[in-house]
Amino acid sequence: MNVLISEVGPRDGLQSIAPIMSTDAKKAWIAEMAAAGITEIEVGSFVPPKLLPQLADTAEIVRYATTLPGLTVAALVPNARGAADALAAGAHKITLPLSCSEAHSLANLRKTHAQVLDDARRIAEMIRALPEGRRPHFEGSLSTAFGCTLEGDVPQAKVVALAESLMAAGCDEVGLADTTGYADPASVRAMIAALWGAVGREALTGIHLHNTRGLGLANVLAAYDAGLTTFDSSLGGLGGCPFAPGASGNIVTEDLVFMFEAMGVRTGIDLDRLFAVREHVAAALGDEPLYGFAPLAGLPLGFVPATPKATTREGAFA
Amino acid sequence: MNVLISEVGPRDGLQSIAPIMSTDAKKAWIAEMAAAGITEIEVGSFVPPKLLPQLADTAEIVRYATTLPGLTVAALVPNARGAADALAAGAHKITLPLSCSEAHSLANLRKTHAQVLDDARRIAEMIRALPEGRRPHFEGSLSTAFGCTLEGDVPQAKVVALAESLMAAGCDEVGLADTTGYADPASVRAMIAALWGAVGREALTGIHLHNTRGLGLANVLAAYDAGLTTFDSSLGGLGGCPFAPGASGNIVTEDLVFMFEAMGVRTGIDLDRLFAVREHVAAALGDEPLYGFAPLAGLPLGFVPATPKATTREGAFA
Numbered sequence: 001m002n003v004l005i006s007e008v009g010p011r012d013g014l015q016s017i018a019p020i021m022s023t024d025a026k027k028a029w030i031a032e033m034a035a036a037g038i039t040e041i042e043v044g045s046f047v048p049p050k051l052l053p054q055l056a057d058t059a060e061i062v063r064y065a066t067t068l069p070g071l072t073v074a075a076l077v078p079n080a081r082g083a084a085d086a087l088a089a090g091a092h093k094i095t096l097p098l099s100c101s102e103a104h105s106l107a108n109l110r111k112t113h114a115q116v117l118d119d120a121r122r123i124a125e126m127i128r129a130l131p132e133g134r135r136p137h138f139e140g141s142l143s144t145a146f147g148c149t150l151e152g153d154v155p156q157a158k159v160v161a162l163a164e165s166l167m168a169a170g171c172d173e174v175g176l177a178d179t180t181g182y183a184d185p186a187s188v189r190a191m192i193a194a195l196w197g198a199v200g201r202e203a204l205t206g207i208h209l210h211n212t213r214g215l216g217l218a219n220v221l222a223a224y225d226a227g228l229t230t231f232d233s234s235l236g237g238l239g240g241c242p243f244a245p246g247a248s249g250n251i252v253t254e255d256l257v258f259m260f261e262a263m264g265v266r267t268g269i270d271l272d273r274l275f276a277v278r279e280h281v282a283a284a285l286g287d288e289p290l291y292g293f294a295p296l297a298g299l300p301l302g303f304v305p306a307t308p309k310a311t312t313r314e315g316a317f318a
Numbered sequence: 319m320n321v322l323i324s325e326v327g328p329r330d331g332l333q334s335i336a337p338i339m340s341t342d343a344k345k346a347w348i349a350e351m352a353a354a355g356i357t358e359i360e361v362g363s364f365v366p367p368k369l370l371p372q373l374a375d376t377a378e379i380v381r382y383a384t385t386l387p388g389l390t391v392a393a394l395v396p397n398a399r400g401a402a403d404a405l406a407a408g409a410h411k412i413t414l415p416l417s418c419s420e421a422h423s424l425a426n427l428r429k430t431h432a433q434v435l436d437d438a439r440r441i442a443e444m445i446r447a448l449p450e451g452r453r454p455h456f457e458g459s460l461s462t463a464f465g466c467t468l469e470g471d472v473p474q475a476k477v478v479a480l481a482e483s484l485m486a487a488g489c490d491e492v493g494l495a496d497t498t499g500y501a502d503p504a505s506v507r508a509m510i511a512a513l514w515g516a517v518g519r520e521a522l523t524g525i526h527l528h529n530t531r532g533l534g535l536a537n538v539l540a541a542y543d544a545g546l547t548t549f550d551s552s553l554g555g556l557g558g559c560p561f562a563p564g565a566s567g568n569i570v571t572e573d574l575v576f577m578f579e580a581m582g583v584r585t586g587i588d589l590d591r592l593f594a595v596r597e598h599v600a601a602a603l604g605d606e607p608l609y610g611f612a613p614l615a616g617l618p619l620g621f622v623p624a625t626p627k628a629t630t631r632e633g634a635f636a
Contacts, residue, residue, distance in 0.1 A: 214577075218577060
């Protein structure tokens with residue numbers, strides 16, 4: 001594989017919609033995605049069930065997903081308490097979001113930057129206390145890194161300083177997140193260069209981009225050209241706070257995979273199987289709108305993907 | 319200006335939809351676009367009115383548009399007959415499409431490559447017969463350059479050979495057109511390099527991309543990074559054969575301009591005024607769906623465009 005597509009639909013997608021998907025349907029979705037070649041899925045978030053009843057079964061989902069061969073099971077944790085649950089469930093990767101806009105951090109997590117960094121230190125300690133083979137990868141996610149709907153501009157220097165603080169607190173890596181859809185190809189490139197200069201290339205390999213203003217894939221291209229290799233996206237563009245009909249929030253996994261495969265960049269993912277998962281999830285979600293262009297238009301005539309067709313495996317959906 | 323946005327909505331958009339927009343509404347649209355800072359508009363196509371009644375008033379529209387200060391008035395011509403009409407109306411730029419897939423050329427224009435090239439030679443002669451100050455810019459458009467829905471792959475060598483033939487026939491320039499939405503950032507870059515090697519940089523400055531599979535703006539970024547400076551797009555993504563609801567054909571002018579302005583690349587266009595034109599055209603078109611993300615999400619808080627705000631001019635819409 002040349003790039004890693006990290007599917008966030010079961011977490012970011014489901015937490016954004018009202019209907020609660022059954023635990024069995026979630027398991028089927030995750031298994032089918034893994035069978036299509038997705039090797040990393042953020043399967044849930046360890047938040048209090050009262051806040052997000054859609055994700056109340058996250059521990060069970062994590063335990064199930066870790067039984068799927070070759071799959072990196074990621075989970076979001078809002079704080080040290082959530083991290084403890086994620087470690088107990090056996091998540092391979094945990095992500096702690098830190099909103100670079102402190103106004104946004106206070107509004108969303110009700111925490112200052114100092115409080116989130118304190119959580120990061122406690123989580124790093126908990127991880128170090130585990131036996132070596134059971135320590136998950138710990139990522140600090142720099143959300144609202146490209147601007148904030150409350151504060152507007154977020155200075156690059158602040159993002160860089162917070163990245164350094166997260167690494168000092170014990171994160172294995174930081175991730176860039178354009179929570180608000182404010183990024184553009186130039187700001188993506190500039191931010192990557194600034195962060196690499198501060199924390200090193202190994203400490204930043206991935207980015208979470210939104211398609212709020214239509215620039216999602218252009219921003220991906222800019223990040224890929226710059227050298228990032230991990231890209232978050234969501235099946236059908238589910239989640240990421242869509243603004244209006246037709247405007248998806250998250251980048252659509254199907255279009256993202258199509259772009260890379262068309263470019264000759266291997267994702268390891270079978271597009272036909274991915275399109276089939278989309279149909280299954282659409283059926284499971286009922287009236288919830290899905291986004292994306294490639295699945296509607298279909299693949300070009302004579303299309304040759306970069307990833308060779310794998311031996312057909314049985315799908316996990318009934 | 320750092321880039322030229324060439325609006326094709328009044329031609330490519332209107333020819334793709336059933337309702338016939340009144341001549342007055344077209345004039346208002348074009349005038350309002352020009353007032354927003356658009357400096358080139360393809361205002362119509364000189365095809366027989368029986369084939370495209372939507373564009374039957376093209377000669378009148380061209381004559382009107384040439385009265386707007388600072389606007390380059392472009393028109394499509396399917397053949398030498400149409401070119402004669404375009405010259406008589408006073409178009410500043412005429413574009414003759416040549417489909418790189420001969421199967422597509424036969425199906426759409428009922429002409430072989432040799433016949434289209436013969437048309438190109440006749441048009442070039444007609445232009446040379448005009449007094450020097452009245453000669454329009456003559457572009458040969460390489461349509462289906464990135465693949466064809468009938469033939470599939472279109473070899474790069476064929477596109478290059480046709481570009482050389484068009485230039486030899488007397489075109490001032492060739493344009494790249496991804497008629498089918500088959501292009502990807504890698505094929506865009508490779509095609510530009512191949513064409514520049516054959517016909518020179520001055521002979522290829524623009525590209526007409528579609529968003530059929532969601533890669534429109536990523537392909538624009540690839541072409542811009544490679545060095546192209548003229549980009550076709552359509553207000554609201556009108557036209558370009560959309561496949562399904564949510565899937566636009568043409569690139570959306572609003573999103574394209576937003577991307578460049580956010581990147582610090584000057585388009586000369588006022589985004590707020592452009593969004594206002596969208597509302598007026600939406601009202602004029604009734605139920606016809608418009609596409610685009612930036613107009614729905616709105617500009618980021620504190621957004622600073624690359625193009626400074628111009629002195630307010632009165633809009634042409636009532």
